Amino acid sequence: MSDVSKTFSGAEASEDSLSSKFLTFKIDNECYAIEISFVIEIINMLPITPVPGLPAYVKGIVNLRGRIIPVMDLRIRFNKSEIAYNERTCIVVASIDGMDIGFIVDSVAEVLTIPESDIVNPPAIKKDSNRFVKGIAKVKDEIKLILDNQSLIDFRDIDDIASAIQNEN
Amino acid sequence: MITVLVVDDAAFMRLAIKNVLEKNGFKVVADAKNGQEGIEKYIEYHPDIVTMDITMPDMTGIEALKKIREYDKNAKVVMISAMGQERMVKEAILNGAKSFIVKPYKEEHITQTLLKIAADK
Amino acid sequence: MAEHYGDSLLEMFLFETSQNTEQLERIILDTEKAGKFSEEAINEIFRIMHTIKGSAAMMSFSNISTVAHKAEDLFYFIRENPSVEYDCSNITDIILSCMDYINSEMEKIKNNEEADIEGGEALIQRVERCLHEISGGKGVSRNKNTGTESKSAEKAADGEKVSKDEKSEKHSYQLTVFFEEGCGMENIRAFSIVRDMEDFADHIRFQPEDIVENNDTVFEIRKNGFKIFFDSAKTYQDIIEIFEKTPFVGSINLIETAKAERNQTQKGAKPEVKNGQKNGNKADKNDEHQSVQSLISVSVSKLDKLMDMVGELVIAESMVVENPDLSGLELPNFQREAQQLHKIINEMQDLVMSLRLVPLASTFQKTHRIVRDMTKKLGKEAEIRIIGEETEVDKNIIEHLSDPLLHLVRNCIDHGIESEEERIAAGKPPVGTITIEAYNAGSNVYVVVRDDGRGIDKNKVLEKAKRQNLLKKPESEMTDKEIYNLIFLPGFSTNETVSEYSGRGVGMDVVLKNILAIGGSLTVESEEGKGMAVIMKIPLTVAIIEGMGILVGNRRFTIPISAMKESFKPDPKDIFTDIYGNEMIMLRGECYAIMRLHKQWGIETEVTNLSDGILILVEQDDKRRCIFADKLIGEHQVVVKTLPELIKRIKTVEGLSGCTLLGDGSISLIIDAGWLVNTDIK
Numbered sequence: 001m002s003d004v005s006k007t008f009s010g011a012e013a014s015e016d017s018l019s020s021k022f023l024t025f026k027i028d029n030e031c032y033a034i035e036i037s038f039v040i041e042i043i044n045m046l047p048i049t050p051v052p053g054l055p056a057y058v059k060g061i062v063n064l065r066g067r068i069i070p071v072m073d074l075r076i077r078f079n080k081s082e083i084a085y086n087e088r089t090c091i092v093v094a095s096i097d098g099m100d101i102g103f104i105v106d107s108v109a110e111v112l113t114i115p116e117s118d119i120v121n122p123p124a125i126k127k128d129s130n131r132f133v134k135g136i137a138k139v140k141d142e143i144k145l146i147l148d149n150q151s152l153i154d155f156r157d158i159d160d161i162a163s164a165i166q167n168e169n
Numbered sequence: 170m171i172t173v174l175v176v177d178d179a180a181f182m183r184l185a186i187k188n189v190l191e192k193n194g195f196k197v198v199a200d201a202k203n204g205q206e207g208i209e210k211y212i213e214y215h216p217d218i219v220t221m222d223i224t225m226p227d228m229t230g231i232e233a234l235k236k237i238r239e240y241d242k243n244a245k246v247v248m249i250s251a252m253g254q255e256r257m258v259k260e261a262i263l264n265g266a267k268s269f270i271v272k273p274y275k276e277e278h279i280t281q282t283l284l285k286i287a288a289d290k
Numbered sequence: 291m292a293e294h295y296g297d298s299l300l301e302m303f304l305f306e307t308s309q310n311t312e313q314l315e316r317i318i319l320d321t322e323k324a325g326k327f328s329e330e331a332i333n334e335i336f337r338i339m340h341t342i343k344g345s346a347a348m349m350s351f352s353n354i355s356t357v358a359h360k361a362e363d364l365f366y367f368i369r370e371n372p373s374v375e376y377d378c379s380n381i382t383d384i385i386l387s388c389m390d391y392i393n394s395e396m397e398k399i400k401n402n403e404e405a406d407i408e409g410g411e412a413l414i415q416r417v418e419r420c421l422h423e424i425s426g427g428k429g430v431s432r433n434k435n436t437g438t439e440s441k442s443a444e445k446a447a448d449g450e451k452v453s454k455d456e457k458s459e460k461h462s463y464q465l466t467v468f469f470e471e472g473c474g475m476e477n478i479r480a481f482s483i484v485r486d487m488e489d490f491a492d493h494i495r496f497q498p499e500d501i502v503e504n505n506d507t508v509f510e511i512r513k514n515g516f517k518i519f520f521d522s523a524k525t526y527q528d529i530i531e532i533f534e535k536t537p538f539v540g541s542i543n544l545i546e547t548a549k550a551e552r553n554q555t556q557k558g559a560k561p562e563v564k565n566g567q568k569n570g571n572k573a574d575k576n577d578e579h580q581s582v583q584s585l586i587s588v589s590v591s592k593l594d595k596l597m598d599m600v601g602e603l604v605i606a607e608s609m610v611v612e613n614p615d616l617s618g619l620e621l622p623n624f625q626r627e628a629q630q631l632h633k634i635i636n637e638m639q640d641l642v643m644s645l646r647l648v649p650l651a652s653t654f655q656k657t658h659r660i661v662r663d664m665t666k667k668l669g670k671e672a673e674i675r676i677i678g679e680e681t682e683v684d685k686n687i688i689e690h691l692s693d694p695l696l697h698l699v700r701n702c703i704d705h706g707i708e709s710e711e712e713r714i715a716a717g718k719p720p721v722g723t724i725t726i727e728a729y730n731a732g733s734n735v736y737v738v739v740r741d742d743g744r745g746i747d748k749n750k751v752l753e754k755a756k757r758q759n760l761l762k763k764p765e766s767e768m769t770d771k772e773i774y775n776l777i778f779l780p781g782f783s784t785n786e787t788v789s790e791y792s793g794r795g796v797g798m799d800v801v802l803k804n805i806l807a808i809g810g811s812l813t814v815e816s817e818e819g820k821g822m823a824v825i826m827k828i829p830l831t832v833a834i835i836e837g838m839g840i841l842v843g844n845r846r847f848t849i850p851i852s853a854m855k856e857s858f859k860p861d862p863k864d865i866f867t868d869i870y871g872n873e874m875i876m877l878r879g880e881c882y883a884i885m886r887l888h889k890q891w892g893i894e895t896e897v898t899n900l901s902d903g904i905l906i907l908v909e910q911d912d913k914r915r916c917i918f919a920d921k922l923i924g925e926h927q928v929v930v931k932t933l934p935e936l937i938k939r940i941k942t943v944e945g946l947s948g949c950t951l952l953g954d955g956s957i958s959l960i961i962d963a964g965w966l967v968n969t970d971i972k
Contacts, residue, residue, distance in 0.1 A: 041771055044763065049957040050845065051933075052891035053943035061934060061949070063957055065778070065802065066811030067827075068949060070934045087763065099935040155940055181306045181345045184299060224340060251344060255478050255505050262482045268537040269482075271474025273347045278473060282537035289535055 022112050024144055025092060025105040027074055032105075033112070033137070033144040038094045042108055045089050055155070062091070062102065069093060071102040077152070078132065096149045103152070112139055119146060171287045174214060175200040176207035176233065177222035177249065186220060186249075186279065193280045204228030204236075211237050211244065217287050219246045220279075221266075223257050231261050238265040245286050249274075303349050304396055305587075307342055311389045312652070314338050318389075319658055322382045327368065335385070336365040342392065353410040354395050360417040361388050367425055376424045384420055386659075387413060460523055465533075466515040466543040473538040476511040477501040483536065484518065490532075491520040515543070590685055593646050600635075600642045607635050647682035650728050650737070653692050654679045657699045657726060664703045672707050672722035672741075674699070681728035683735050687828060690808045691737065694801040698739040698824050699724060701798070706743030706822060716819065718742065740823040746816040748773050758782060774814040778802045806951055809929045835930060837950070839923030839958060840906070842887045843895035846958040847919075848928055848950060853963030855907040855914070857922060860900050872971065875905065875916055882907065885971045886918040890945075895920055913967040930960060945969065 022033035023042075043064065048071060050060040057076040061068050071091055075082055083106075091102040119135040122145075134148035173195050177183050183200045190197050198214045201207040205228055211219060219237065223230040230248060237244045248261045248269040258269050267286045270278050314335060321331050339362035346355035364381070368374065391413050395405055467483065469476045480501045487494060497517040498507040522529065526546060533542050611628045654676050665672050683691065707713075707722035714720055725740045748770065755761050755776045776782060780799040801824075805812050810828035837848035838857075864876045865884070873884040884905065888895045897903040897920040905916045930948040937943055947962040 042769060043772070047956060049949075049959070051937060051943055051946070051959060052893070053945075054937070054940060055942070058937075058940070061937065061957060063951055063955055064811070065775070065813070066806045066809070066951070068931055068934050068957065070936045101934075101936055153936060179306060179341050179345060181299070181302045182348075184302050185345075185348055188299065224337065226337060250475070251340065252474065255475055258475060258478045259481060259502060262478070262485060269475070269478070272344050275472060278470070278538070281470075285535050285537045 020114065020116070022114055022144070022146065023092065024109040024112055025090070025103075026107050026109060027078060027105055028080055031109065031142060031144050032074075032133075033114070033146045034092070034094065034103075034149065036111060038096055038149055040093045040095055040100070043091050043093060043102075044087075045085050045091065045104075059104065064093065064102075067100065069100045069102045071104055072152070073104045074152075075104070075106070094149070096153055099153065101153060112144070114139060114144070114146075170194065170196045171218065171283065172196050172198045172214070172216040173283065174198060174207065174210055174216040174219045176202075176204070176210075176219060176225075176230070178202050178225040179222075182222065182249075189276050189279055190283070193276070195280075195283065204230065204233030207233045208236050208240070212240060215241075217245065218283050219244065220270075220283075221246050221248050223248055223250045223254055223261065229257075231257060231264060234261055234266055235264050245289075247282060247286060300349065300399075303345050304400065307345060307354075307396060308393065310338050310342055311393055315386065315389055315659060316655065318382050318385050319662070322379065322662075326378050327381075329372075332365055332369050336362060336369055339365060351395070351399070351405070353405050353407055354392050357388055357391055357410055357413055357417075360414050360421075361385060364417055364421045367421060371425075374424055381420065384417055388417070460521050461526070462521050462547045463519070463526075463529065464545045464547050465518045465520070465529070467518065467533070468515045468540045468542070469511065470538045470540040475505075475508065476516070477505060477507045479538055480507075480511060480516040483516070483539075486536075487518070487520060487522075490524050491522040493519075493521045495519045519547075588645075590646070593642075593685075597642055597646070600639050604635055604639060607631060644682075646685045648685050648688050649680050649682050650688070650691070651679040653688055653695060654726055654728075656692065656696060657724075660696055660699050661703065661724070664700065668703065670703060670707050670709055670722065671720055672703055672724055675723055675725045676727075677725065678728040681730060681735060683828060687808045690804050691826075691828070694804045694826070695726070695737065695739065697798075697801055699726070702739065702741040702743060702822075706741040706745075708744050712744075735828045737826045737828065738823055739826075740821060742821040745818040745820055745822050746774050746777070746814070747818065751776050754782065755779070770816075771814075774816055777814070778812070807929065809931050809951075829931075835928050835960075836925065837928035837958075837960065838906075838925050839952075840887075840904075840919040841921050841923055842891070842919050843893040845893055846923065846952065846956065847887070848958045848960045849906065849908065849917075849966075850960070850963055851925060853908050853910050853966070855909050857904055857906045859903075860905045860916075862901050865900055873900075877907065877916075880914075882914055882916045883971060884916045884918055885966065888918075888920075890969075890972050897921075908963060908966050910963040910967045915967045917966060928958075928960065 021036040023036050023039050024031055024033045026032075046062040046064065048060040048062055051058075051070075054060065057074075058070060058072050061070050069091075073082070085104070088107040089104060090108045091104055092108065093100065093102045095101075114137045118139070119137045122130060122133045122136050132147055132151045133145045134151075135146040137144045137146060171194075173190055175183050175186050175190075175197055177186070177200075180202070183202070187197045187200065198216050199210040201210045203225055207219070207221065221230040221234055225233075234246050234248070237246060242265075244265075245267050246265065248258060248266045249272065250258050250261075250269050251272045258266075261269065267289075268282050270282060317331050317334055321327050327335075339358045343355050343358035343362055346352075346358060361384075364384075368376065391406075391409060395410075397403075398405060467480070469479055473479065477498075478501070480496070484494060484496060484501075496519070498504075498510050501507050501511075501516075524532075526544065529544060530542070533539050533544075611632070616624075657674055657676075661672055661674050664670075702724045703722075707724070708716070708718075710720045713722065723742050725738070727736075727738045727740070729736050751773055752761070752765055752768075756765075758781050760776060760779050760782060777798045778801075780797070782797060782799065802812055805826055805828070808828060810826055812827075813825045814822065815825065816822035836851040838851055838854055840847050840849060860875055866874055866876070868874050873886075875882055875884055884900070886898075887893070888898070900918060903918055903920050904922055905918055906922075907914060907916050928950045931950060932938070932948050933943075933946060945962055945965040946959050948960045949957050950960060952958050
């Protein structure tokens with residue numbers, strides 16, 4: 001995990017123990033943040049091999065120097081329209097619960113230190129991208145939506161579909 | 170069918186000799202990778218003939234030859250030697266080896282020798 | 291001879307000889323550290339060279355055999371003359387060169403390439419020169435016996451056996467024996483004959499006389515035959531018969547002579563022999579060898595079969611224990627015993643898998659040699675620290691790990707470790723340290739090669755990549771990691787940076803390829819000025835199956851060959867639909883359901899007409915089905931990688947037993963044969 005902190009030399013080293021470092025990235029015009037401790041590396045797009053039976057937002061798997069990593073398109077996950085990948089599109093490779101996953105994002109921004117005091121709970125209203133957001137922070141006049149990693153890999157909705165199909169038979 | 174015990178510390182040699190013998194109608198009942206094992210297998214299998222490599226670590230072919238002949242004075246042992254081992258071959262003969270084969274050997278050497286020795290007495 | 295028995299004998303030769311060269315290398319390196327050759331070392335080296343010489347000669351690899359022979363001569367001399375002075379380091383170099391030559395010639399043999407005769411000759415001369423030097427020009431001739439034994443042998447103490455019964459009919463004979471061509475050591479054979487004759491002959495004289503002491507008598511015997519004069523009660527015919535039965539006797543010439551010859555003095559009858567030599571090697575030093583003796587070598591294919599069977603056992607166990615016949619029944623005793631059975635089978639499976647595991651030690655030890663050679667030539671100081679060499683990996687893997695590992699070490703010394711002055715100036719110890727570490731973590735083995743050198747110079751790497759046009763994005767946007775990973779791109783290491791040691795075509799990209807081939811992955815860490823580390827993650831067991839690549843749309847899949855019965859382009863006449871609307875095909879009187887993979891998985895393809903694609907008859911669990919795909923790509927050995935954990939958890943993904951990486955880096959999904967025949971057709 002310390003690798004990534006090395007890669008962004010611009011990151012401010014914070015003495016404050018109640019702050020965490022976050023990696024921020026953009027999807028559409030929204031800026032999301034994920035705790036750096038989960039991030040393994042950031043890579044450019046790789047050829048994706050689709051796997052039959054996956055939900056639409058899990059695009060398939062990629063070969064990262066011999067490691068097979070599943071990739072999830074966050075645009076689709078967050079119910080946004082799909083766009084063509086370009087040279088700015090990145091895959092943020094993370095490890096959550098000991099499992100590897102890559103998040104396809106529009107572009108990667110920077111590593112920020114966000115003190116806990118600056119993070120507020122999200123409004124408990126709508127669905128969509130909200131159920132993946134566990135906090136909101138304002139950094140230099142910009143809103144950062146802090147992601148709840150667990151929720152991203154929660155595939156219970158698929159399980160429901162799966163069991164529904166089974167029951168049908 | 171003539172039964173043979175092949176004693177040599179190199180697995181390669183054991184396999185090579187075994188191939189030649191079996192191809193020519195002999196039956197290799199056992200093989201051994203050192204002198205001690207050679208003696209044990211001789212006692213267990215009582216082959217018609219033993220082929221014995223001269224240079225082996227621990228117990229040499231000559232020592233094993235002696236012991237086998239002590240156990241069975243009629244044991245027929247053929248030594249397998251290399252060039253330059255005249256002294257040892259001589260000693261083997263003095264200790265009862267029936268004949269010897271020099272490496273690299275020709276197939277006929279082995280088969281003819283074993284046939285003749287087996288036929289004797 | 292090799293042609294008759296072909297592969298297995300050749301395999302055995304290569305296997306044993308490489309074990310021998312490895313062992314020899316170890317002894318030599320140990321010796322070098324000690325500064326001189328111990329008695330055991332000399333004997334062992336001699337014996338190994340002797341063995342290699344013999345087997346190579348049998349296989350007609352005369353270049354290898356002669357090199358080994360010369361080395362054997364050298365050590366013979368050293369063994370027989372313990373007080374001789376020699377330059378240990380020089381001899382070590384020579385022997386190591388011999389080992390290298392033999393090893394590389396074996397590689398050539400494996401690859402059906404031409405032998406390097408010239409290299410061998412050069413090496414032979416080198417060994418001969420060395421021998422010449424240390425022997426003061428005498429060299430070694432093993433044809434003449436040295437020592438005093440020869441003299442005493444001549445005195446025939448007992449002399450002749452005098453016949454007790456003077457009255458019996460005695461004939462005098464002159465016998466000339468020619469031995470079979472190429473039988474070797476004719477003088478000793480002559481000796482053997484004379485000895486055997488004592489049973490039935492006396493007044494034995496022979497020519498040449500010094501057959502025992504002088505090995506050069508073989509020439510005379512070959513040319514003129516071995517002449518024996520003797521008296522015997524046996525008839526002419528008897529004697530002919532006796533010699534016909536004697537091994538290696540080619541032809542004989544027997545003449546009955548007059549009895550007058552008896553009075554001549556006899557030399558050489560019944561020569562005594564003193565046993566003046568020490569035989570073999572001492573038993574004490576073989577303590578370490580004893581532990582080696584308790585190992586046996588097992589063919590890997592047998593282990594594979596065993597593993598397969600255990601796999602089937604596991605499946606059979608669950609078929610019994612989870613049998614529908616038992617559902618709903620309360621069977622506490624049965625459950626308990628079933629648990630026990632399960633436990634035993636699991637243990638057995640672990641044990642069988644562990645049979646294929648081999649410690650990394652031997653691979654790690656090879657690095658010592660590289661460090662020694664390279665630091666010597668490059669004038670740097672470095673030492674190797676090995677941690678965790680007892681860590682075991684699958685036998686299949688070890689072979690693929692060796693080259694990458696050695697290359698990484700070479701790379702550390704070549705590019706990583708700085709010269710002594712640089713290091714001292716940087717406040718580092720003058721001797722560089724290369725650490726090779728292996729450890730287990732979960733179902734993987736990690737092998738790390740780390741050095742405390744100068745680390746990866748990002749600027750240099752970027753420059754290089756720019757020159758080679760390997761940069762895909764602007765420099766400023768690249769993370770450190772991305773920069774480090776550039777060194778693994780094919781084409782990165784060119785002839786410029788390739789030194790004599792890193793070799794041509796053995797760049798970091800080849801290291802990566804090798805690791806990928808065994809289902810592993812690679813990461814690089816580096817800190818400028820402090821050093822770098824390459825971390826290889828390798829799965830513990832590698833499932834390798836024979837697979838058939840197939841194409842559906844633009845997607846590649848792999849079907850295990852073991853489940854494939856046959857494949858064919860269907861004749862439209864044979865295809866029909868049953869009353870339920872399922873596509874079926876008639877094949878040699880049997881009816882099989884057809885499953886279209888593109889429909890099953892919703893893959894777009896232009897090949898929808900059955901006669902345009904290919905049907906594959908698949909069999910598993912006694913069930914058969916025809917699977918429809920676009921085309922067959924080809925058969926290949928497939929290293930099975932498991933699908934990512936996350937994917938495995940998604941229940942809607944089915945029918946895949948894993949995936950594999952193809953040569954071009956793309957992924958082919960491996961189809962589960964059981965699912966193919968059992969799942970409902972869409």
